[in-house]
Amino acid sequence: MTFEGQVNWKKGNVSGTVYNYDKELTKLITKVYERFLWSNPLHSDVFPGVVKMEAEVIRMCLGLFHGSSTSCGSVTSGGTESILMACLSYRNKGYKLGISHPEIVAPVTAHAAFNKACEYFGLKLISVPVDTNFQADLTAMRRAITSNTVLLVASAPQYPHGIIDDVKSIAQVLYRLNIAVSRGIGFHVDCCLGGFLLPFLNEAGYDDVQFDFAVEGVTSISADTHKYGFAPKGSSVVLYRHIEQRHLQYFSVSDWPGGIYASPSIAGSRSGAVIAGCWAAMVSMGWSGYVKSTKKIIKAAQRIKDRIKEVDGLYVLGDPKLSVIAIGSKDFDIYQLNQLMSDKGWNLNALQFPPSIHICCTMTHTQPGVVTKFLRDIKEVAAQLIQEPRKTPIGSAAMYGMAQTIPDRSIITDLTNAFLDGIYKT
Numbered sequence: 001m002t003f004e005g006q007v008n009w010k011k012g013n014v015s016g017t018v019y020n021y022d023k024e025l026t027k028l029i030t031k032v033y034e035r036f037l038w039s040n041p042l043h044s045d046v047f048p049g050v051v052k053m054e055a056e057v058i059r060m061c062l063g064l065f066h067g068s069s070t071s072c073g074s075v076t077s078g079g080t081e082s083i084l085m086a087c088l089s090y091r092n093k094g095y096k097l098g099i100s101h102p103e104i105v106a107p108v109t110a111h112a113a114f115n116k117a118c119e120y121f122g123l124k125l126i127s128v129p130v131d132t133n134f135q136a137d138l139t140a141m142r143r144a145i146t147s148n149t150v151l152l153v154a155s156a157p158q159y160p161h162g163i164i165d166d167v168k169s170i171a172q173v174l175y176r177l178n179i180a181v182s183r184g185i186g187f188h189v190d191c192c193l194g195g196f197l198l199p200f201l202n203e204a205g206y207d208d209v210q211f212d213f214a215v216e217g218v219t220s221i222s223a224d225t226h227k228y229g230f231a232p233k234g235s236s237v238v239l240y241r242h243i244e245q246r247h248l249q250y251f252s253v254s255d256w257p258g259g260i261y262a263s264p265s266i267a268g269s270r271s272g273a274v275i276a277g278c279w280a281a282m283v284s285m286g287w288s289g290y291v292k293s294t295k296k297i298i299k300a301a302q303r304i305k306d307r308i309k310e311v312d313g314l315y316v317l318g319d320p321k322l323s324v325i326a327i328g329s330k331d332f333d334i335y336q337l338n339q340l341m342s343d344k345g346w347n348l349n350a351l352q353f354p355p356s357i358h359i360c361c362t363m364t365h366t367q368p369g370v371v372t373k374f375l376r377d378i379k380e381v382a383a384q385l386i387q388e389p390r391k392t393p394i395g396s397a398a399m400y401g402m403a404q405t406i407p408d409r410s411i412i413t414d415l416t417n418a419f420l421d422g423i424y425k426t
Contacts, residue, residue, distance in 0.1 A: 007345065007346075007347040008345065009021075009347075009364065010364070011364070011367070011370070012362075012364040012365045012366075012367050012370035013345050013346050013347060014346075014347040014364070015346075015347060015348045015349050015358065015359045015360045016227075016349070016360035016362060017347075017362075018362065018364060019226075019227050019228055019230060019362040019363060019364075020230040020293070020362065020363040020364075021363065021364055022230075022363070025230060025281065025284060025285075028280055028281075028284055029231075029232055029277045029280055029281055032273075032276050032277050032279075032280040033232065033273045033274075033276070033277050034273075035276070036049075036050060036272045036273040036275075036276040036277075037273050038272075039271075039272025039273060039276070040269050040270060040271070040272055041054055041270055041272050041275060042263070042268055042269050042270060047272055049276075050272035050275055050276060053275050053276055053278075053279040054075050054275045054279075056279060057075055057225065057237065057275065057278055057279050057282060058072065058073040058074070058075065058237060058239070060282055061073065061195075061223060061225070061237045061239060062213075062239055064195075064196075064199040064212075065195075065199065065212035065213050065214075065221055065223070065239060066212050066213045066214040067213050067239060067241070068213070068241070070242065070243060071213065071239065071240065071241055071242070071243075072239070072240055072242075072243045072246050073237050073238055073239035073240060073246065074237065074238055074246065074249070074264045074265050075225075075235065075236070075237055075270075075275055075278070076236045076237065076238055076265050076266075077234050077235075077236065077265075077266075077267060077270070077274075078224065078226065078233075078234060078235070078236045079111065079113060079190075079192030079193075079222055079224045079236050080111075080113040080116065081236065081238075081265060081266055081267075082192065082222035082223070082224075082236045082237060082238035083111060083113040083114060083116075083117055083188075083190060083192075083222050083238075084113065084116065084117045084120065084121075084266065085238045085249040085265055085266070086117075086151075086188050086220045086222060086238050086249070087104065087114065087117035087118070087121060087123060087151065087188075088117070088121055088248070088249050089220075089240075089245050089246065089248035089249040090102070090104070090150045090151040090186045090188075090245075090248075091121050091122070091123055091150065092248040092249075093150060093184075093186070093245070093248050094148075094150035096248075097183060099147075099148055099150060101124060101148050102123055102124070102148055102149075102150040102151075103123065103124045103125075103126050103146065103148045103149050103150065104117075104118060104123055104124070104125050104126065104149075104150065104151045104152075104153060105126045105128060105141055105144045105145060105149055105151070105152050105153065106125060106126070106127060106128070106152070106153035107127070107128055107129070107130050107135075107136035107137070107141075107153070107154075107155070107158070107165065108127045108128065108129060108130060108353075109130055109134060109136075109155060109158040109159070109160050109161065109163070110127075110153050110155055110158065110190065111155070111158070111159055111190055111192065114153060114190075123150075124148070126144045126149075128140035128141050128144050130163075133163065133318045133319060134158070134160075134161045134163040134317060134318040135163055135164075135165050135166055135318075136154060136155075136165040136166070136170060138166070138169055138170065138173055141170060141173060142173050145174075145185070149185055150185060150186060151185065151186040151187070151188055152170060152174055152185060152186070152187045152188070153187075153188050153189075153190065154166075154167050154170050154187070154188075154189050154190070154211075155189070155190045155191070155193075156189055156190070156191040156194050156198060156209070156211040157191075157193055157194050157320065157321070157322050157324060159193060159324070160326060160351050160356075160358065161317045161318050161320065161324065161326040161351075161356075161358065162193075162301075162318075162320035162321075162322055162323065162324025162325060162326060162358065162360075163317075163318045163319070163320055164194070164209055164211065164321060164322070167189055167210060167211045167215055167218065168210045168215050170187065171187060171215050171216060171217030171218060172217075174187055174217055175216070175217055186219045186220060186245070187217050187218050187219050187220075188218075188219065188220045188221070188222070189211055189212065189218050189220070189221050189222075190221075190222050191211060191212075191221060191222065191223050192222050192223060192224040192227065192236065193224070193227060193228075193322075193323075193324070193360075194211075194228075194322050194323075195221075195222075195223025195224060195225075195227070195228070195229070196223070196224075196225070196227065196228035196229040196230075196290060196294075197228050197294050197297065197298065197322050197323060198211055198212075198322070199212075199290075200287075200290050200291045200294040200295075201294065201298075203291045204291050204292075204294040204295035204298065205295060206298060206321070207321075209321065213239075213241055218241065219240065219241045219242070219245060220238065220239060220240045220241065220245060221238070221239045222236065222237070222238050222239075223236065223237055223239070224236045225237060225278045225281070225282065226278070228290075228293065228294075228297070228323075228362075229278070229281060229282060229285075229290075230281045230285060230293075230363075231274075231277055231278035231281045231282070232273075232274055232277040232278065232281075233274075234271065234274045235274050235275070235277070235278040246264075249264070249265065250262065250263070250264055251263050293363060296363065296366040297323050297361050297362065297363060297365070297366060298321075298322060298323060298361075299366075300361045300365045300366050300370075300371050301320070301322065301323045301324070301325055301361040301365075303371055303375075304325050304359065304361070304371060304374065304375065305320060305325045307375050308325065308327055308375075308378070311375075311378065311379050311382050312331075312382060312383065312386060313329050313330075313331040313332060313382045313383075313385065313386050314327055314328070314329055314378070314382055315327070315328055315329070315330070316328075317354075317356055323360055323361045323362070324358050324359070324360045324361075325358060325359055325361070326351060326356050326357070326358040327356060327357050327358065327359075327378075328354060328355065328356040328357075329382070329385075331385075331386055332382075332385040332386065332389050333355075333385075333389070334355050334356055334357055335350060335355060335357075336385060336389070337357070337378070337381050337382060337385060338350055338357045340381040340384070340385070341377060341378060341381055344377050344381070346374070346377065359374070
């Protein structure tokens with residue numbers, strides 16, 4: 001049985017997905033994983049070592065994001081669960097304040113996990129537009145705030161275009177509103193993608209970005225340890241400025257015949273091996289290790305950004321500062337370029353509204369020759385499409401081109417349901 005597809009991620013042909021493939025780090029995590037394979041932090045008395053590791057992972061992350069001694073957090077299964085937990089806690093805070101129909105204000109580029117949280121927990125998502133640089137529109141965010149608002153959202157960076165929202169300015173918008181101050185509207189910064197790049201920018205030789213608890217008004221943060229933190233998959237953190245906010249994500253039942261039951265997040269049983277692997281990765285990498293990886297990854301991404309601007313028919317969306325570079329075209333169907341790049345062995349991410357693609361650079365792209373090959377291939381494909389544009393899109397180009405033109409989005413939902421059903425076929 002073949003467990004891997006045809007795309008060679010080990011050679012850096014895939015956008016995002018695998019963030020490090022260091023053999024020594026892989027050996028270390030595998031060794032730690034084996035030792036803690038059967039552990040479960042739900043049973044804290046049986047596995048106290050894993051519980052301590054989880055607490056230390058949270059404290060290390062708080063140290064990266066300028067948390068105080070009273071700041072706190074939880075380890076989750078990934079960025080989606082981190083976002084879900086944050087949204088749940090603000091919904092519950094709203095309920096306590098008498099807000100029966102709580103709302104979240106977020107830019108349209110915020111991660112889809114916020115949509116999921118609103119659907120799961122009965123929140124209303126107020127999506128606001130972005131400006132010409134694909135940052136959250138500050139005026140639109142201010143106007144969207146109502147008496148039902150419990151949370152504002154910013155991304156650092158957002159997934160589609162790799163653009164960092166102006167966190168400091170959003171915080172200032174929030175605190176200029178007396179109603180926001182008196183009710184204590186939350187401000188969540190989602191840095192699931194950039195959490196283990198942003199803290200190391202300055203020492204890596206790049207300009208600092210204000211995005212975390214150092215910004216007055218930021219009340220919670222989500223960050224994925226399993227991306228640029230290089231922890232095994234299924235590892236993320238949600239962090240809070242104050243412990244009272246974390247209490248609002250907890251679940252407990254005191255009158256169950258099976259005993260008193262309590263859990264800090266959605267899952268009951270959790271893998272202690274993932275937590276131990278995360279702890280081992282962070283301790284092994286250390287500050288200096290993350291500075292080095294940040295420098296290499298951003299150097300690769302910025303080289304792509306600069307060179308794409310020189311390719312006829314292509315342009316870069318916004319001004320990305322980290323690892324994600326989004327690419328569009330005014331001269332041909334960008335989805336056709338994506339299909340032709342796929343034919344050359346690349347696996348890039350297709351975006352919509354506007355039509356575009358992106359590459360998310362990881363340590364696999366810092367290998368010798370990877371960026372050079374990517375730039376050579378994309379320049380060749382762009383030149384081909386300028387000279388001989390395809391009249392009839394095929395493959396993924398046809399699918400994405402069609403999807404954007406369908407006004408009834410429920411049809412797209414039906415298609416995605418069919419795709420998900422197909423995954424479970426044996």
